[in-house]
Amino acid sequence: MDTAAPIFDMAFWLTGGAILLLLVMSGMFSGSETALTAASRGKLRARADKGDKGAERALAITEDNETLIGSVLLGNNLVNILATSLATALFTRLMGDSGVALATLVMTLLVLIFAEVLPKTYAITNAEVAASRVAPAITIVIRLFSPVVSAVRVFVRLILRAVGVRTDPDSNVLAVREEIAGALYLGHSEGVVEKEDRDRILGALDLGERAVEEIMRHRSQIEMIDAGLEPMVILDQCLKSPHTRLPVYVDDPDNIIGVVHSKDLLRAMHKLAVGEGGDGGEWRNFDITTILMKPYFVPETTTLDEQMRQFLRMRMHFALVVDEYGSLQGLITLEDILEEIVGEITDEFDADAEHPIRRSEDGQYLVDGAMTIRDLNRATDWSLPDDAANTIAGLVIHEAQMIPKVNQVFNFHGFRFEVTARKDNRITRLKIGQL
Structure with missing residues (x-):
């Protein structure tokens, strides 16, 4: 029922x-x-x-x-x-x-x-x-x-x-570095992370991926001292230089015998000039080789991360960079590596130096040819490729497949490059703007 x-x-x-x-x-x-x-x-x-x-x-x-x-x-x-x-x-x-x-x-x-x-x-x-x-x-x-x-x-x-698809069971879908970089770019685009903070963290993360040759000062820009010069000439050169450490060579700039520190030079010459037992004129016979520090050479393929560790471990700030044949290519300092993290570092001796990049009246950028592509990208938020060249001048020469003349204009990668100054075979100044 x-x-x-x-x-x-x-x-x-x-x-x-x-x-x-x-x-x-x-x-x-x-x-x-x-x-x-x-x-x-x-x-x-x-x-x-x-x-x-x-x-x-x-x-x-x-x-x-x-x-x-x-x-x-x-x-x-x-x-x-x-x-x-x-x-x-x-x-x-x-x-x-x-x-x-x-x-x-x-x-x-x-x-x-x-x-x-x-x-x-x-x-x-x-x-x-x-x-x-x-x-x-x-x-x-x-x-x-x-x-x-x-x-x-x-x-x-x-x-x-x-079906032809290979899988790697040990591979990470997303590496830690890429994850951090992606989070920083996303945070910057949303206004949470400041550009300067993003660049500093990314700069620190990139140290292990970049080599010394990418940021070194090229040999053509190195200021050196000839050991055969008169003591007064050497002293005058050191006093006029904005650098505290200078390589010293004999006869040939490739034949570097040591590095002189300006404090060591001044201390030694002062001792000869006014020291006990001196007659005030002994400094004229001063031999610079007696106060030189042993030169520290590093290969150009050394990573920035490893080089910074070497500087800290050896308590040195200055190294000469050589290629696989032992030829001098440039020099690198601890400050150069730190600048890759915190940006350009200036002091009272180079504060008035011309900045490698500045804005022109027409809204384009006047750029030093020796400025690295990475530094330009960081300063402007551009994305110029740096796989074929390290400097802006090198990028233009690579793309043009020639050494451009002054006032020549090239368009590539969505930018306009105008050569405004050249010295010998080096492009020293360019004007760059987006197309």
Whole structure:
């Protein structure tokens, strides 16, 4: 007589409860995947250092993202399919064949809202907190499903290999450096990170990728002292120079025998001129080779990061750069490397020196030909390529395939380059503007 009673029996309520439990598990899997992939490893490390065991586990399981995602997806699909199957059986029992369509509609809405959008929104908003909380449970899931996930990974790789796609299981999808650089560029575009801060951090990150030859002062610009000159001439040259350390050579500029520090020179000559037992004229016979520091030579292929470490370890600030044949190519100082991080460093001796880049009246830039492409890009936010040449003059010569004459104009990479000054075969000044 009562037909509804057999339908709403214990099996009905158990099935309904199982569906709700499976939806909760689906939401946990979805939120866990989002939290563990979106969480910053740097912030997780900070939490772990403060004693957060959940953050420590989250760091451990995110080391292998492929296994993590595979296990979470396997668990998520299992509970979703099982919940949908139970709901279909339940609605079919209640409404007959029409219950299949209703079960599909209801489960789609429930899964979308409570198992996808809601947990993922929370996970994105509180990524590190959520990752720390779910890490212990996900660790157990990974251990349970790892054999199945490993088998699936092998099967997938075999399929990809069959169609000509190679996969590297040990490769990182996104290297740390690129991740930091991308975050800095994004922060700058959104106005959160200042350009100067972005350039300093990127400059520090690039030290390991750049060689000494890219920023060294070329040999044509090195100020040297001839050891055969008269002591007064040597003293006058040192006093007029803005540099405190100068290479010293004999006969040939390639034959460098040492480096003189201006303080050592002044101290020695002062001792000869007014020192005890001196007659005031002994400085005329002064021999500069007696106070020279041993020259420090480095290969031009040394990375800036390694060279800075060498400078700090040896407590030196000055090195001469040679090529593979031992020929002098230039010099580099600790200040040159630091300028790649903090920008141009000036003091009271070079504050009035002409800046390598300045704005002309027509809105274009007047640029020193020896200015590096990287420095110009940093100053203007341009993106001129620096793979074929280090300096602006070198880029123009490379693109023109000739040594341009004064007033010649070239258009490439979306810019207009006009040669405004040249000395011998060197381009010393250019006017550059965007097309």
